[in-house]
Amino acid sequence: MGLVAARELSEWMISQERTFASAGEIARWLGCSQLQVPHRLRGARQAGEMVCVTTGGWVPARNHRIWVDSFLDEMMRYLGHPYYVGYLTAASIYGVTHQAIQTTTLATTAALRTRSIGVHGMRFARKNDLARFPTRKRQMVTGWGNSKKALLLSTPEVTLLDLMERPKRRGGHIYLNVVAEMLDSRETIVPAPTDPDAPKLRQVSMVDPYELADAAYLYGHSTRQRAGYVLDAMADYMGVEFDTDPLRSTLPVNPRRVHYDTNIDEYDREEGWVKIDDRWNVTQWREFDPDV
Structure with missing residues (x-):
């Protein structure tokens, strides 16, 4: 029984x-x-x-x-695959995208199929060297009272770089919004209670320039170039300062030219590029249209 x-x-x-x-x-x-x-x-x-x-x-x-965040960690451990929640899903959890995310995106070592659970989708991005990517553990509310479950997220730096691997034309402003809001967001650092010499509460930028540069070595030159170009553009747009020199130092003196947009079509080529940035050697084919 x-x-x-x-x-x-x-x-x-x-x-x-x-x-x-x-x-x-x-x-x-x-x-x-x-x-x-x-x-x-x-x-x-x-x-x-x-x-x-x-x-x-x-x-x-x-x-x-159902609350997807509440069972992802257990589901991935049941399947036996390491993972992290990333891309726009991680950005949403960090609070830097205001669009409802209908698809949860996870990076994992396995080739798993996209699936739908009710109205919610789950997409899996395959990364063979997943253990090298920095992550954070976040306690997520399950939706049932105050119960919480742990979830592994990509760090803000990895989230940003993941989004810059293949920027999409449709909804491209969402990627720009994420970068802009990351630059304008602050995280509160709480000192360890056992350390009497720890500083008092302080706020730091969500994206750390040096951690970004360290993580950038996990990506190809083109991703680093796009990330640096967009960071400079969005810092100027938001009127904030962000040091992209550490990221630039990860590139050759004269990197090969790359397109920011990864899906240039014939119409774009007829219209011609909008801008070529000398510092990052990135060609921009469409006007940026952030709405933050």
């Missing part, structure tokens, strides 16, 4: 603050074999109470709603 009935599983998991469970765990809770789990949960699934988010991986729902 199991611990709980199939139709009560969702509420039971929520009460136990379990935001993800494998079919093997559920089989033990229901008192059935692992192969019987999909059949036993058919009613709960049709009622929107349980959702299968990956093969053999289930999450509970409340009012047909």
